[in-house]
Amino acid sequence: MKSMKSIALAMLSxxxxxxxxxxxxxxxxxxxxxxxxxxxxxxxxxxxxxQPNVELRNNVSGTAQDGLNFVELDTNANSGITQTITATGLVELSFWYSARPGTSSSTNDLQVSFGNSFQTTVLQGVGNSTSTHNWQHFTQIVNLGNSGSAVLAFYARGASDSLGGSLDNISVTSVPEPETYAMLLAGLGVMGTIARRRKQKAA
Structure with a gap:
């Protein structure tokens, strides 16, 4: 009985x-x-x-959302960054974005794309002061299929005036397939049935 409890705890973990x-x-x-x-x-x-370059800031014209550094995607003109991600199936894209403090909404558009299955433009709006970021968290489930890899890209799409939005704390994580959870829960159910039968026999 104790061993079954241990197995159940391991599966829940x-x-x-x-x-x-x-x-x-x-x-x-x-x-x-x-x-x-x-x-x-x-x-x-x-x-x-x-794309072609990126501006890295250490708590200058705002503060980082995570750690000390963040990037601005409008260097001398609108720019971007890309990274090839190795993954298949469902993944969750997560990132934090803010308007540059003290700027208008027209300069802070951000275009996000991930492979061929996801593309959107995030309009952050007006910065809320002369020194403080207004970080907002964006998440999206993306299906990368069986390609094996996909390009994650962020581009400034507002006014090309060297005053773009800020980007920080980007992550992509795999989303477990529903079948994985179903199999684990089914296993717990089977163990529960066996435990009940053992109790009935003992009685």
Missing amino acids: TLALGANAATNLVTNGSFEQTAQTNWNTYTSLPGWTG
């Missing part, structure tokens, strides 16, 4: 781990792998390729 401890498939999603004391423009960052 597996369910919890699958829901809460998924691995982030994005490299350098919070842009912390580059030492930065102010701000600078790069053609690439660890894991990311600039």
Whole structure:
């Protein structure tokens, strides 16, 4: 009986781990792998390729959502970043985006695309002060099919005036297939039935 309880606990732990401890498939999603004391423009960052470049900021003209660094996608003109993600099936895309503080909505459009199955434009709106970001969290379930990899891309689409929105804390995590949970729950049900029968025989 004790061994069955141990197995049940192990299966429940597996369910919890699958829901809460998924691995982030994005490299350098919070842009912390580059030492930065102010701000600078790069053609690439660890894991990311600039299109044609990207501006990395260390709590300048706003504060990072996660860690110290964040990126702005309007360097001298509208720009973007891309990264190829290795994954199949259902994944969850998560990122944080904010207007540059003190700017108008016309300069803060962000276009997001992921493979061939997802593309949208996020309009953040007006910055809420001269120094503070208004970070907003965006999530989307994306089906990557069986391709094996897909390009994740973020592009500035507002006024090309060197005053773009900010991006931080990007993640892509696999979403367990429903069949996985169904099999685990079915296994728990079978063990419960066996335990009841053993009790009945013992009585």
